[in-house]
Amino acid sequence: MDKEDKLEEEILASFERGEWQPVPKNKSEIARFAAMASVSLAKDKRVNIRISSRDLDDIQAKAAEEAIPYQTLMASVLHKYVTGRLVEPQTSPTRQSTRALRDKAAQRR
16 A cells, blocks of 8 residues: 555544544635735746756656656755755765665666
């Protein structure tokens, strides 16, 4: 079972247990949130960048794992970076990246 199916099953089970409650409808608050979402999610500029084919392949693979378009993933990463929410993972010095392992394998061939 993939991550999305598992998440959907967890949400459905939570709903069936009665853990979800309706939110009182406050039209002014709904309008305010809708306006904020519209402004923050608007994609009104186009950008062209040059990146290595290897990086693009990695991005496309990661996007496929998440079941989202790769350009959406790139935009999300950039947005998280500029808003200060992109956090580097804590890795130990002995842990190697997937790319480093792949490079080593390619050199052995």
